[in-house]
Amino acid sequence: MTDVTYPAMRANIVEALRAMADPEHQNRVWLREEYARDGSYDDFTLHINSFDDLQMRDFPERTVGDILRNKEELQAIRAVNDALATLFDRLGYQLSDEEYVNSPEWPQVVKTASAALRVFDDVEDIL
Numbered sequence: 001m002t003d004v005t006y007p008a009m010r011a012n013i014v015e016a017l018r019a020m021a022d023p024e025h026q027n028r029v030w031l032r033e034e035y036a037r038d039g040s041y042d043d044f045t046l047h048i049n050s051f052d053d054l055q056m057r058d059f060p061e062r063t064v065g066d067i068l069r070n071k072e073e074l075q076a077i078r079a080v081n082d083a084l085a086t087l088f089d090r091l092g093y094q095l096s097d098e099e100y101v102n103s104p105e106w107p108q109v110v111k112t113a114s115a116a117l118r119v120f121d122d123v124e125d126i127l
Helices: 007-021 023-031 044-053 071-091 097-101 106-119
Strands: none
Touching (some): 007 023, 007 044, 007 071, 007 106, 023 097, 044 071, 044 097, 071 097, 071 106
């Protein structure tokens, strides 16, 4: 298990990274709305809100020790943030999941989220 103060919050971040790193999940769940179980819900906005609620986008450095374990994870989250900032700077905040996922900026989000998951070496313990 992890050695952070808030492992459940960390699990939310890992879940968001997993969703952002997986184009098949995005197409199946976000676009076609084929959810894993009845009553569940998942979309891009849900994961962006998790990042915002847990200060990952504005103040990720404040979460080291509480949610993030070290500076390597912080750097990985910052890379995801840079990709998201580019996405939102160019496209705004009002598009559909489909428009974001099909944008030229989206592959960089997938790439940085995938790289971040490799840094979070306890992913299998969390999910």
